Amino acid sequence: MTEDDHEGVRDLLAAWAFGTLAPEERQTVADHLAGCASCAAEAERLRETVRLLDGPAGNGADGQPDAAPTADLYAESAQDLSGVLSAALRARPALPRVAGHAVPYAAAVAGLKALLPEAEGRWPTPVVHDWDVHATLAHLLAADEPLAGRLGIGPRVPGTPVEDEDEDEGEGDVEAGGEADWVGAWNRRTAEVIAHEHGRTPAETVADWSAQAAALLAAPEAHDPELAARATTLMGVRLPVAEHFLVRAFETWIHTDDIGRALGLAVPPPPADHLGxxxxxxxxxxxxxxxxxxxxxxxxxxxxxxxxxxxxxxxxxxxxxxxxxxxxxxxxxxxxxxxxxxxxxxxxxxxxxxxxxxxxxxxx
Missing domain, CATH: 3.30.1050.10 (SCP2 sterol-binding domain)
Incomplete structure (x- = not known):
C-alpha cells in the first residue's frame, strides 16, 4: 500500500461514517480498514461523531454504517469535532433533505446537538444575561415557538406563546419591529418557559427543544420554497417564512456560541454559504x-x-x-x-x- 493509497482512504472516511459512499468505495475502505490499525481507529472515532450528531446508527449488511437521515446537513457543523470529517464532506456534493432556506437552521440545530453532551454535569454554568446553560436552551425552546405556531406546530410548554397579528401584506415585505407590544409579551413568555424548564431535568428540556426543531424541519414550509415565500409577522418583524428560518438559524448559532464560550469550547461559525x-x-x-x-x-x-x-x-x-x-x-x-x-x-x-x-x- 502506498502513502497515496493511505491518504486517499483517509479522505473517504468521513463519508464512510455518514454512509454516503458508492459501493466500490465502500469496498475499498473496508479492505483498507482490515489491515490498517490507525485508519480503523480513526473510522471508529468518526462513527462516534456521527452517533453524537444524530443518535445511534445501525450498520448495514456489509458493515457500512446506515446513512444518517440528515447527515449531509451536519457536516459543516461538526468541523470542530474532526478536521477530516469536514474536509471530506465538503469535497462531496451534499443532497439536503430540506430546501436551501432551511439548511442553515438544520445545520445550526446539529451544531448545538453536538455541543450539548459537553454540558453534562455543567448545566448551572452561567452563559449570558442571568441564564445558565439550561436556561439558554429553554430560551431557544421559547424562541422557536412563534415560527412553530405559525406553521401549525403546537407549543411544548404550558402557557401562552407569543402571537403577532398577521396582516395580509405582500410577500417579502420587511418591517423592523421597534418597541412594539410583542416585546413585553416575549419577555414574559421566555421567563415563563425558563421557569418551567428549570423545574424539569436538562434531558427533558433537550428532548422538547430537539422535538420542536425536528417538527420545524419536517414542516412543508421547510421543503417547499413556494410555501416558504409567504410573508408572515413574527416577533414584530414581517418576513417571508423562508427568512424566518434564517432568523432561527442565526439565533441558534449565536446561543450555541454563547454556550461554547461558557464551557470553554470553541464553536465554529456557520459555513461560508450559510453565513452569507x-x-x-x-x-x-x-x-x-x-x-x-x-x-x-x-x-x-x-x-x-x-x-x-x-x-x-x-x-x-x-x-x-x-x-x-x-x-x-x-x-x-x-x-x-x-x-x-x-x-x-x-x-x-x-x-x-x-x-x-x-x-x-x-x-x-
Missing amino acids: QLVRLAVRILGLALGPTAPPVLFAVTGGEQWVLGSEDEPVAAELTLDPVDFCLLVGGRYAPEEVPRGTTGDEAAVRNVLERAASLSWL
Whole structure:
C-alpha cells in the first residue's frame, strides 16, 4: 500500500461514517480498514461523531454504517469535532433533505446537538444575561415557538406563546419591529418557559427543544420554497417564512456560541454559504432600519459583498468594513458598537450611526 493509497482512504472516511459512499468505495475502505490499525481507529472515532450528531446508527449488511437521515446537513457543523470529517464532506456534493432556506437552521440545530453532551454535569454554568446553560436552551425552546405556531406546530410548554397579528401584506415585505407590544409579551413568555424548564431535568428540556426543531424541519414550509415565500409577522418583524428560518438559524448559532464560550469550547461559525445568507438578511433589515435619509455609508464584509446603506440621493459619506462573523455578532448583541473590529474611512459619525443601529437589531 502506498502513502497515496493511505491518504486517499483517509479522505473517504468521513463519508464512510455518514454512509454516503458508492459501493466500490465502500469496498475499498473496508479492505483498507482490515489491515490498517490507525485508519480503523480513526473510522471508529468518526462513527462516534456521527452517533453524537444524530443518535445511534445501525450498520448495514456489509458493515457500512446506515446513512444518517440528515447527515449531509451536519457536516459543516461538526468541523470542530474532526478536521477530516469536514474536509471530506465538503469535497462531496451534499443532497439536503430540506430546501436551501432551511439548511442553515438544520445545520445550526446539529451544531448545538453536538455541543450539548459537553454540558453534562455543567448545566448551572452561567452563559449570558442571568441564564445558565439550561436556561439558554429553554430560551431557544421559547424562541422557536412563534415560527412553530405559525406553521401549525403546537407549543411544548404550558402557557401562552407569543402571537403577532398577521396582516395580509405582500410577500417579502420587511418591517423592523421597534418597541412594539410583542416585546413585553416575549419577555414574559421566555421567563415563563425558563421557569418551567428549570423545574424539569436538562434531558427533558433537550428532548422538547430537539422535538420542536425536528417538527420545524419536517414542516412543508421547510421543503417547499413556494410555501416558504409567504410573508408572515413574527416577533414584530414581517418576513417571508423562508427568512424566518434564517432568523432561527442565526439565533441558534449565536446561543450555541454563547454556550461554547461558557464551557470553554470553541464553536465554529456557520459555513461560508450559510453565513452569507445570514449577512444578507441582516444587511437588508439594517438598511430598512436606517431609513432612506441616513448619511450613506458603503458597507462591506471582508472578502464578500458590499452595499450602500442610507440615502441614495447623496454621495457616500464613509466606508465601513467588518468581518462577516463580527458583523453577525454585532447584530446579535455580542459586540458593543465601539468595540467591534472594523475598517473605516470618512465620516465617523455616519459610521457610528450604522454600528449603533446594527447593534440595536438584537432581536436576531
